[in-house]
Amino acid sequence: MPEHQITEEEVRERVRALLKEAHPDKTDQFTFRGKQFDHGLAWVHFPKGYGGLGISPGMQTIVADELHRNAKTTYDDMAINPIGIGMGAPTVLTHGTEWMKTNLLRRIFTGEDIWCQLFSEPGAGSDVAGLATRAVREGDYWKVNGQKVWTTLAHVSRWGMLLARTNPDAPKHSGMSYFLLDMKSPGVDVRPLYQITGEAEFNEIFLTDVQVPADRIMGKEGEGWKVAITTLMNERTAIGGATARRGGGAIGVLVDLWKSRAPAMYSAAHETVMRDRITRLYIESELLRMTNLRARAARKAGNPGPEGSVAKLAQAELNKRIWECAMDVIGGESLVYEPGFARRRPAANDHPSRLLQAKYQFLRSRANSIEGGTSEVMRNILGERVLGLPGEPRGDKDIPWKNIPRSA
Amino acid sequence: MEFSFTAEQEELRKTVRRFLDNESTEQTVRKLMETPSGYDPRVWQRMASELSLVGLAIPEQYGGAGLSAVETGLAMEEMGRALFCGPYLSTAVLASGALLRCASEAAKKRFLPEIASGKTIATLAVAEQPGHLDIAALKTSAKRDGSSYKIDGIKNFVLDGASAGVIFVAAREGGALSLFACDANASGLGREPLPTLDLTRKLGRISFSGASAEKISSADISAPLADTIALATAILAAEQAGGAARCLDMATEYAKTRLQFGRAIGSFQAIKHKCADMLVEVEFARSAAYNAAFAAADSSRDDLAAAADIAKSYCSEAFFHCAAENIQIHGGMGFTWEHPAHLYFKRARASSVIFGDPIEHRDKLAASLGI
Numbered sequence: 001m002p003e004h005q006i007t008e009e010e011v012r013e014r015v016r017a018l019l020k021e022a023h024p025d026k027t028d029q030f031t032f033r034g035k036q037f038d039h040g041l042a043w044v045h046f047p048k049g050y051g052g053l054g055i056s057p058g059m060q061t062i063v064a065d066e067l068h069r070n071a072k073t074t075y076d077d078m079a080i081n082p083i084g085i086g087m088g089a090p091t092v093l094t095h096g097t098e099w100m101k102t103n104l105l106r107r108i109f110t111g112e113d114i115w116c117q118l119f120s121e122p123g124a125g126s127d128v129a130g131l132a133t134r135a136v137r138e139g140d141y142w143k144v145n146g147q148k149v150w151t152t153l154a155h156v157s158r159w160g161m162l163l164a165r166t167n168p169d170a171p172k173h174s175g176m177s178y179f180l181l182d183m184k185s186p187g188v189d190v191r192p193l194y195q196i197t198g199e200a201e202f203n204e205i206f207l208t209d210v211q212v213p214a215d216r217i218m219g220k221e222g223e224g225w226k227v228a229i230t231t232l233m234n235e236r237t238a239i240g241g242a243t244a245r246r247g248g249g250a251i252g253v254l255v256d257l258w259k260s261r262a263p264a265m266y267s268a269a270h271e272t273v274m275r276d277r278i279t280r281l282y283i284e285s286e287l288l289r290m291t292n293l294r295a296r297a298a299r300k301a302g303n304p305g306p307e308g309s310v311a312k313l314a315q316a317e318l319n320k321r322i323w324e325c326a327m328d329v330i331g332g333e334s335l336v337y338e339p340g341f342a343r344r345r346p347a348a349n350d351h352p353s354r355l356l357q358a359k360y361q362f363l364r365s366r367a368n369s370i371e372g373g374t375s376e377v378m379r380n381i382l383g384e385r386v387l388g389l390p391g392e393p394r395g396d397k398d399i400p401w402k403n404i405p406r407s408a
Numbered sequence: 409m410e411f412s413f414t415a416e417q418e419e420l421r422k423t424v425r426r427f428l429d430n431e432s433t434e435q436t437v438r439k440l441m442e443t444p445s446g447y448d449p450r451v452w453q454r455m456a457s458e459l460s461l462v463g464l465a466i467p468e469q470y471g472g473a474g475l476s477a478v479e480t481g482l483a484m485e486e487m488g489r490a491l492f493c494g495p496y497l498s499t500a501v502l503a504s505g506a507l508l509r510c511a512s513e514a515a516k517k518r519f520l521p522e523i524a525s526g527k528t529i530a531t532l533a534v535a536e537q538p539g540h541l542d543i544a545a546l547k548t549s550a551k552r553d554g555s556s557y558k559i560d561g562i563k564n565f566v567l568d569g570a571s572a573g574v575i576f577v578a579a580r581e582g583g584a585l586s587l588f589a590c591d592a593n594a595s596g597l598g599r600e601p602l603p604t605l606d607l608t609r610k611l612g613r614i615s616f617s618g619a620s621a622e623k624i625s626s627a628d629i630s631a632p633l634a635d636t637i638a639l640a641t642a643i644l645a646a647e648q649a650g651g652a653a654r655c656l657d658m659a660t661e662y663a664k665t666r667l668q669f670g671r672a673i674g675s676f677q678a679i680k681h682k683c684a685d686m687l688v689e690v691e692f693a694r695s696a697a698y699n700a701a702f703a704a705a706d707s708s709r710d711d712l713a714a715a716a717d718i719a720k721s722y723c724s725e726a727f728f729h730c731a732a733e734n735i736q737i738h739g740g741m742g743f744t745w746e747h748p749a750h751l752y753f754k755r756a757r758a759s760s761v762i763f764g765d766p767i768e769h770r771d772k773l774a775a776s777l778g779i
């Protein structure tokens with residue numbers, strides 16, 4: 001395929017051609033991003049016709065750069081549709097039906113359809129393969145009953161990636177199937193769950209006799225775990241793999257806060273300690289960014305593997321430390337949390353100043369080492385799946401799922 | 409070094425724990441944290457009269473129980489466990505500590521019995537700026553006005569500053585630092601409750617614009633005031649040790665009962681070792697806090713300042729780490745508003761800043777050790 005030899009300059013030319021046809025400063029999000037998709041510049045490593053050009057994923061940075069140079073309005077995938085773009089699209093591409101690819105990918109990219117991930121349950125988090133939500137085949141439909149939890153964005157979602165048990169007699173990993181759930185179906189009850197920040201980004205979902213058409217299955221019946229792995233691997237890369245500008249993102253806010261601290265707030269010795277700590281965090285932020293750039297360049301088209309857990313683990317732990325440090329920089333003022341840290345649904349621009357952003361992120365970042373797989377689970381994956389260390393002895397793998405001891 | 413508790417002291421701990429088990433349940437904490445004053449006057453009254461907790465370290469001649477910082481520390485450790493919401497640190501530790509160390513006999517006689525009996529909620533207003541607390545740099549001024557004084561200045565992050573009935577304020581008359589008593593209803597006094605990260609401990613900002621007050625000290629109070637703050641720092645460290653211990657308990661309990669992969673999560677070394685590391689921290693935190701309380705109680709020891717620096721530096725980080733690990737061990741549940749883990753986490757973060765953050769304490773300690 002000649003596309004594989006496409007040069008950086010050719011990618012830039014394609015971006016400029018797109019901008020001639022539709023410009024983000026002059027048109028709305030759906031229109032512009034729709035055109036970006038049609039030009040194959042949504043996900044360059046996706047095949048032609050599905051929002052890509054079939055080239056190396058590393059070239060996506062060139063697209064972003066060229067857009068950044070030529071337009072004031074830039075869109076952040078993670079803000080528009082984090083789960084749809086980060087995980088839904090690659091899962092659909094890899095395992096979806098032709099109907100799904102043709103009808104869903106473009107609307108995921110534009111942000112017209114928000115997606116959510118219905119994996120975790122009260123009794124199944126790290127051990128998501130232990131889940132208990134049941135799907136039973138009834139004619140042309142699957143009837144689904146169960147409870148999901150921590151479902152980010154479910155309250156605004158059009159589609160949900162639903163993992164459910166179709167055979168409780170089989171061992172856990174081979175008794176699940178993966179469905180595309182229309183969130184507007186009768187029997188889907190979405191209730192807010194409030195977080196440490198006071199916000200309800202996530203939800204608990206009660207599924208009662210929900211009917212899912214038989215052709216909304218992804219992958220084969222009983223092979224849901226394989227599909228779920230695609231979603232999870234992409235999730236880790238989407239969370240850990242951002243390649244912001246040098247000194248941008250969290251570390252940028254921390255450095256700005258430090259530079260604008262009130263004079264004489266700290267003793268000279270205190271300043272020296274803080275300065276060293278911030279510089280250390282700067283170094284780690286840079287190295288995470290570079291590691292991600294390297295991983296991106298090396299990645300072939302196709303889905304990421306277990307090594308994505310390097311970035312996921314590093315990002316989670318680093319981010320928590322950056323915002324802890326920011327609170328120390330703010331000092332006494334960090335005792336004061338402006339009203340607004342109360343129970344509510346999040347809205348864009350909730351925390352406009354750097355100070356408010358730091359206070360918010362200090363709390364929000366605690367989830368980084370939990371969401372998308374905990375840091376402990378990431379370490380297990382790196383140890384066992386990447387380094388090949390022996391696994392822990394397991395008693396839950398080869399027995400029927402229904403015989404495994406479970407929490408309520 | 410004497411480093412154990414008497415039977416009476418152990419009994420006191422049990423009494424306080426039993427009391428708080430009933431009066432400071434999670435449900436109560438959540439209710440009180442949403443109120444402006446943040447405490448229940450009925451419970452405060454019982455703590456003062458039935459348990460003599462408010463006047464624990466106040467001498468009997470002033471209506472107190474005549475005990476020491478060791479008992480206050482024990483009580484605060486239990487309050488830290490229970491995330492008790494009330495003006496204990498402000499009234500029973502800071503205000504009464506300042507009166508005992510800085511005030512005239514007449515002022516002691518007037519205010520201490522009222523405090524010990526639970527009648528008066530009092531606080532001490534010292535800090536002015538965010539950043540490190542430097543007594544020598546305090547700017548709030550006092551001017552004589554007939555038989556009383558007029559105070560001008562702003563005090564920030566005052567514990568229970570918006571609800572206390574009496575505010576003891578450190579202000580300068582010329583060069584000398586003195587202690588003044590200012591009634592909550594005094595003219596020229598502006599009080600603003602601060603929205604806080606830690607909803608379980610209330611803070612206020614107080615502006616004095618010619619607020620009338622009474623001078624209650626004679627000599628310069630810089631040294632006894634520093635001593636009072638060292639005492640309060642030591643007692644706050646005990647509260648932190650209690651909070652850390654509670655986080656460890658919650659985490660361990662959950663690790664024993666939460667099943668994933670067909671087994672208790674505590675059977676995974678990643679979790680088991682976290683709990684074990686927390687246990688070491690909790691034990692160190694206790695040693696640090698007890699040592700500081702003993703140093704405060706023992707007039708033959710002259711190392712309270714250093715002991716308080718050690719305690720506050722260590723206990724702050726131990727509590728924060730245990731509170732953070734407690735969230736982590738609870739997974740998604742630990743991140744919710746409904747679960748109490750975040751209440752401890754926020755308390756831990758906030759109390760690490762009050763009376764100076766760990767770096768500040770280590771800086772002071774290093775200087776005193778010649779390191």
Ligand SMILES: Cc1cc2nc3c(=O)[nH]c(=O)nc-3n(C[C@H](O)[C@H](O)[C@H](O)COP(=O)(O)OP(=O)(O)OC[C@H]3O[C@@H](n4cnc5c(N)ncnc54)[C@H](O)[C@@H]3O)c2cc1C
Pocket residue numbers: 116117118119120122123124125126127149150151152153202367370371372373374375376377380666668669673676677678679736737738739740741743
């Ligand atoms: C903000 C946020 C958003 C989320 N959004 C979504 C979403 O949109 N969709 C969705 O499906 N889920 C979502 N989740 C759920 C998330 O994936 C789970 O919380 C996570 O996988 C952990 O599961 P758990 O909460 O049940 O904790 P548990 O799995 O019960 O873990 C408890 C503790 O045990 C440890 N542990 C568990 N197993 C092991 C092991 N084998 N070895 C060592 N330690 C272990 C964990 O690391 C953790 O510390 C979200 C979570 C958060 C916090």
